Amino acid sequence: MDAFLAIASRRDERRYLSEPLPEATVTRILDAGRLSGSSKNRQPWTFVLPSSRRRVDALADVVWVPENVRSAGLVVAIVVPGGSGAFDAGRAAQNMLLAAWNDGVASCPNGVRDAEGARAALSLQGEEEVVIVLSFGRPGKARDPESRDAAEWSARANRRPLADVVRSVA
Numbered sequence: 484m485d486a487f488l489a490i491a492s493r494r495d496e497r498r499y500l501s502e503p504l505p506e507a508t509v510t511r512i513l514d515a516g517r518l519s520g521s522s523k524n525r526q527p528w529t530f531v532l533p534s535s536r537r538r539v540d541a542l543a544d545v546v547w548v549p550e551n552v553r554s555a556g557l558v559v560a561i562v563v564p565g566g567s568g569a570f571d572a573g574r575a576a577q578n579m580l581l582a583a584w585n586d587g588v589a590s591c592p593n594g595v596r597d598a599e600g601a602r603a604a605l606s607l608q609g610e611e612e613v614v615i616v617l618s619f620g621r622p623g624k625a626r627d628p629e630s631r632d633a634a635e636w637s638a639r640a641n642r643r644p645l646a647d648v649v650r651s652v653a
């Protein structure tokens with residue numbers, strides 16, 4: 484898929500078909516995160532995958548919309564050392580979300596409601612903290628990116644107009 488079409492057509496999904504994702508797709512999503520740039524190339528992230536039902540449910544209990552995580556085919560918690568690396572984590576997150584969409588996989592970032600609970604749910608060590616929990620899965624309601632061109636997706640997006648978000652300073 485064209486990169487701009489992927490950006491323009493992607494939306495966050497909160498309901499998934501309950502099927503696991505192919506291993507090759509999971510690897511590509513994680514590799515897209517790994518490839519992200521970061522400040523001084525420090526790559527401060529660890530991508531923690533809760534891989535048992537018990538761990539997924541424990542993590543679901545500490546985000547704002549538990550069902551989003553419970554129904555996912557893949558859950559990735561982006562973990563960084565306390566108080567640093569949030570911007571880098573955001574770059575890795577967006578790379579993973581877009582790589583997934585390129586493979587027809589929907590996704591949503593999930594804010595953490597209970598930071599200590601999230602650390603416990605994933606047995607994190609020391610200063611580690613969860614910046615965001617990404618859920619991925621086959622979309623419950625399929626949307627075909629190729630059904631519109633990028634300009635049309637852009638015009639339909641529920642976003643502030645460009646003129647509102649861009650300001651030139653001479």
Ligand SMILES: Cc1cc2nc3c(=O)[nH]c(=O)nc-3n(C[C@H](O)[C@H](O)[C@H](O)COP(=O)(O)O)c2cc1C
Binds near residue numbers: 495546547592593
């Ligand atoms: C940092 C961050 C945290 C978010 N947390 C949640 C969340 O806890 N639950 C949720 O359903 N969506 C969450 N979202 C998704 C936003 O609600 C979504 O990006 C926004 O509404 C735009 O949605 P759209 O792409 O479908 O238009 C989060 C997004 C970001 C960037």
